[in-house]
Amino acid sequence: MPDKIYLDYNASAPLKPEARDTAVAALGIGGNPSSVHQSGREARAIIERAREDVAILVGGRTQDVIFTSGATEANNLAIRGFVPEGEPRRVIVNGTEHPSVLEAVGDAEHLPVKADGVVDIGFLQRMLADRDWRNCLVSVMAVNNETGVVQPIDEVVAVAHAAGAKVHCDAVQAAGHMPIDMLERGIDIVTISAHKMGGPRGVGAVATGPGVALNAIIRGGGQERGMRSGTENPAGIAGMGAVCASAPSYGPNVAKARELRDRLEVALRETIPASVIVAANSPRVGHVCCVALPGVPAETQVMMMDLEGIAVSAGAACSSGKIKTSHVLREMGLGDDISGSAIRVSFGWNSRDEDVDGFLEAFHRMAARIGS
Template sequence: MTRVYLDHNASAPLKPAVKAAMLQAMEIAGNPSSVHAHGRAARRAVEEARATVAALVGAKPAQVLFTGSGTEANNLALRGFPGRRILVSAIEHDSVLAAEPDALRIPVTRAGAVDLEALDRLLADGAGPALVSLMLANNETGVIQPVAEAARLAHARGALLHCDAVQAAGRLPVELGALGADLLTLSAHKLGGPAGVGALLVAEGLEPEALIRGGGQERRRRAGTENLLGIVGFGAAARAARDELPLAGDLAALRDRLEREALAAAPQARVMGATLPRVANTSCLVLPGLSGETQVMALDLAGVAVSAGSACSSGKVKPSHVLSAMGEDASTASSAIRVSLGWDSDEAAVDRFLEAWIAMARRARAA
């Protein structure tokens, strides 16, 4: 049975160009911190990748701080400025919510966008400098958040703004300056790069307090020998993602067809966040009466890989905190799956999904 992979928001398959770049980098023997020729070759590869990652989001290479993951970058952003009040949207990724569990939660609308009036009230009500964390595209619904507007509100109150752009980069144009973000998180494996490498983009003049101490790597902001292979792969994935941005319309057409035909076959189903702009590749489908876990397993047996909620909870499937924050009841929040297309998705993949999902929906309705 040929399997279909529609879980790019969890991790995108490695792109051929990325694999080729990493294989070539395996020939480099040096430590990027060494001063001999081998070390200089490794350093050159790291800095070339740094420039490419920076270009993906319109930043300067010096603003890119490589980390071991997007999760680490989020933790560094939230924990690297002690003494600030932390405000996070209620629909953030678990790596933000768990980094500062006592942070104030900014509510969202039923449509799935952060409530900017509530954000402004929370900023005004507290004392002392604050830091706001707001993702650019939600990992479950795909809804694009008003980050630039939130940044203006934050800056007017003397606050910093961190943006988790992990699910947005490579799927829509991202410009650090236009967003107004002081800190921005990226992750390689969402772009078709390797897992185990991320980046935090840091505005000029800001110095987050290091979480990992030891050597002087990454301008003393993140100790430890750089993951040369991962960073080179990150650079190759960033280059490919930038080149492929014009293809987002093709993914949107695939996503829209998938939703249209799914709802036509199962009118009881719902698409969450569909009234707001979304990244082109993401669909959150609710099928009442059938748990997301059951749907994921049934589709897997049919050879189709999707997720229920976030895929970063050690294989556990639980009610979506994103849908709960949008005001949905526990039953709805437990009945959603996430379908996320990517660089290797095509009409045949959508056909396979629809065949399996519609058959499952009809069985559930008959039961």
């Protein structure tokens, strides 16, 4: 078995040293953050420092950051908690969103994307044209987790606000890779996750803009300003704060990830003509490549690459042990030959040139074995 090559940063990034060290140090504080004695105050101070770091990263206000158990809970809080219970509301979600957005409420309306994976702004205008929507939330992610397509959030905000609607942006795959600047851009709610940036698993955050009040979906204790009951996780939150604080200094790593991704895609086009780079001509972040071998099931590719010591993901989601055709690629109008045969290669802060070399060697062997 060769040395392991990890190319699945969009699923979970390896823990950054600063996150590990900060989280370990926080583990030594035994107090409950809600206690008023010294140990409790020390734990509370850790959380509040991290809250400041998250606010700075997303461009929001410290007092408007709420810690959660991860992005799935954060997205549910953003959408399900948008208006007080019992009041009428409307939710519009981009059809290529993460399932935690698509499935947060059962009556969400879907905003389609065009063939390039970018949301149809004209369609959104028509959806909002019939009235002044004061209790409407439009949810569009900053960066798609499967394809890396960057959505026109500024245009979404302009259209939504003109109709009186608010905007939620799942920025999980954008945080640490590009500026978010929620207050400057007028984004009303932002959600992020620690472990996608190299922080600990099981920690996320919601940041709200001025005038946005969410309704708690977890009650019984009143923690996080009454918005998320349950004793906070100071160690995990501290690790999240550390990666948020270090994100601005990781510009060279972001550039390196793009360089590696671009080299990978050039090589695939030149040496395996049957391969298809999804959304190749769309606006994309630089660390994600979604590549399909038409007719070869994604799960087969993932397993064969794993046997070669290379970790990648299927472009499709797993549910109860069954691989499903990617809803993202189907929304883009791609047939089953592509949407069922796409894998995702994603780079990050610790990616190396030899990772690309190893992937290409293994991918060539796999393609030759299956006759592509």
